[in-house]
Amino acid sequence: MNPPLPSRRRALAGGLGALAAAGTLGPFAAGCSAPAASASGAARLRFWHLFSGGDGVNLAKMLDAFGADHPDIDLEAVTLQWGAPYYTKLGMAGVGGRAPELAALHLARLPGFGPGTLLDPFDLDLLAEHGVTEKDFPPDIWRRGRVGGKQYAIPLDTHPMVLYFQTEICEKAGLLKDGKLAPIRGAEEFTEVLRRVKQATGRPALVTETLGAESVGGWRLFSTFYSQTGGKVLSADGKRLVIDDAKALRVLEWMASMTAEGLWVRRVDALGAVGVFNLGKTGFLLGGEWEVTTFKTNKVPFSMTRIPDLFGRPTAQADCHSFVLPHQDDRGGAPNEAAHTLVAWMLKHSVDWAAGGHVPAYLPVLDDPAYLKLDPQSEYRSVLEDVELDAPAWFNGSASRMWIELGDVFSGVLTGSRTPRSALAEARERIRGFLDTPNPLPGAAS
Known part of the structure; x- marks a missing residue:
């Protein structure tokens, strides 16, 4: 079941989601020639994901809160059909180099997505400016996002x-x-x-x-x-x-x-x-x-x-939900900075994400009193x-x-x-x- 999304994203998510489900959405439709800034001058940030049901409801609320905190970022979140249709479209978008600025990916699928070809690496210095570093994650999970010495996936949960x-x-x-x-x-x-x-x-x-x-x-x-x-x-x-x-x-x-x-x-x-x-x-x-x-x-x-x-x-x-940067021929500038900003914000606010059952991968959240009060979600956190x-x-x-x-x-x-x-x-x-x-x-x- 795909719950209705907030009004500011409903048209985009619903329209593209319906086309994706029907198999008629072209591989680059959501990313073709999109400007780096919206008409208002805010940085354009397109985020593709596959979350629906309870996940989708939680995410929609979090993205609304992010938008309120960051009026300088014009966020467009697109919900695509879960499973093979999503991954096919994400991969093809990376092939064309005209993909969204940010996307969700199951971490175990990273090897099949050609890091360095279909995906771009994260700027760890830029993430560090937002207070997110390697030490904030379980070592084994963090390493699964690294290929050839570069970090291609940032884990959100397990x-x-x-x-x-x-x-x-x-x-x-x-x-x-x-x-x-x-x-x-x-x-x-x-x-x-x-x-x-x-x-x-x-x-x-x-x-x-x-x-x-x-x-x-x-x-x-x-x-x-x-x-x-x-x-x-x-x-x-x-x-x-x-x-x-x-x-x-x-x-x-x-x-x-x-x-x-x-x-x-x-x-x-x-x-x-x-x-x-x-x-x-x-x-x-x-x-x-x-x-x-x-x-x-x-x-x-x-x-x-x-x-x-x-x-x-x-x-x-x-498996782990993670963030990735689909390949763009001209990645950089304000849209890329906005993508890193959203990743860091989601990690720091992942108590809200954990309400749906997932165990946060961002270690500081595991000691957050708000997370520890989640019952029974915090009961199995040691499995991380x-x-x-x-x-x-x-x-x-x-x-x-x-x-x-x-x-x-x-x-x-x-x-x-x-x-x-x-x-x-x-x-x-x-x-x-x-x-x-x-x-x-x-x-x-x-």
């Missing part, structure tokens, strides 16, 4: 898989301690917790996305638990398949056993999983943290926590140091073909249509296919 739980159900099952979920250590203990919830309710204890068109839930679950074993799917440079069969099978067999025993809902898509939890029909939900606004709006008695360490490490699959991003490869990252294809493969393990061994063999085959395929974006490295 959005990991988390564990939602119904407080009333868990209290009935004796799983709460001081109102919080008691610590869970290991897969066997977590399985026993699920059995206790099922015994208390008479229904499956946990729901998660297990099927659906372009479903990615199976991949995100596998990636989370496989990363906890210390296993890697690709080499550090993203060029070789290095999956550990023993570790992968250990995870897949456990996932299969959960639905086989009736502890997880077997067949449900992403929206259905949210609905099941929303109605209090299960004790737990494994999913993305952005659903927090849904459950708070519906006054569900719930809380959230990090996914427990089941296989040896407390990691969780994640343990997120597992995809290896750097053009076919990885949010909305990528790898997520969708491997999501389909591993969903079969949850529904019972594939055995763990057959799913692993199929996953290997599909990953090899990606490795053998050049990056289809013009101008981008493979």
Whole structure:
């Protein structure tokens, strides 16, 4: 769902968004021959993003506040269709060198966007003038935005898989301690917790996305638990398949056993999983943290926590929203300074962004009393140091073909249509296919 945007941006966002959804927006339509300054003399700043729903509402409010604080900047925010349509248009805009001044990008997709060709580097001295420096970010996440010694992405947040739980159900099952979920250590203990919830309710204890068109839930679950074993799917440079069969099978067999025993809902898509939890029909939900606004709006008695360490490490699959500078042949001057100004302002005001569930990447915000008061959003903030991003490869990252294809493969393990061994063999085959395929974006490295 795309909520209405504030009036000063509605025409632009709605018109271009509709064309993007229909596939008729030319690759350079929003950026062609745009002047550096508006008729009023303010610096022109065009910002493309893919945020809708709760994200879009939060962002619209923040951009309105930024506009009020910066009357010298004429901000034009364009909401484009989430997923492949967005990334295709963003890449093509960079090819032409007539792109917007600023855009949003999932950090794990950076390698596929030809830093230095489709993207321009940030001016770190200019960011530092606004009080934003490298030390303000987790080192691993910051490094993922750096290529060839230049910074091409500035992280805004991380959005990991988390564990939602119904407080009333868990209290009935004796799983709460001081109102919080008691610590869970290991897969066997977590399985026993699920059995206790099922015994208390008479229904499956946990729901998660297990099927659906372009479903990615199976991949995100596998990636989370496989990363906890210390296993890697690709080499550090993203060029070789290095999956550990023993570790992968250990995870897949456990996932299969959960639905086989009736502890997880077997067949449900992403929206259905949210609905099941929303109605209090299960004790737990494994999913993305952005659903927090849904459950708070519906006054569900719930809380959230990090996914427990089941296989040896407390990691969780994640990606990060980040800011990038799409390539412009004549980047510089007031519009480029305005882009850096907006990035720094968004980071310093990311308490407002965190209300939607995302964990701020800007470390000073994590100690902000306003953020610490966000309940339950601040409960899982420590996961920032343990997120597992995809290896750097053009076919990885949010909305990528790898997520969708491997999501389909591993969903079969949850529904019972594939055995763990057959799913692993199929996953290997599909990953090899990606490795053998050049990056289809013009101008981008493979």
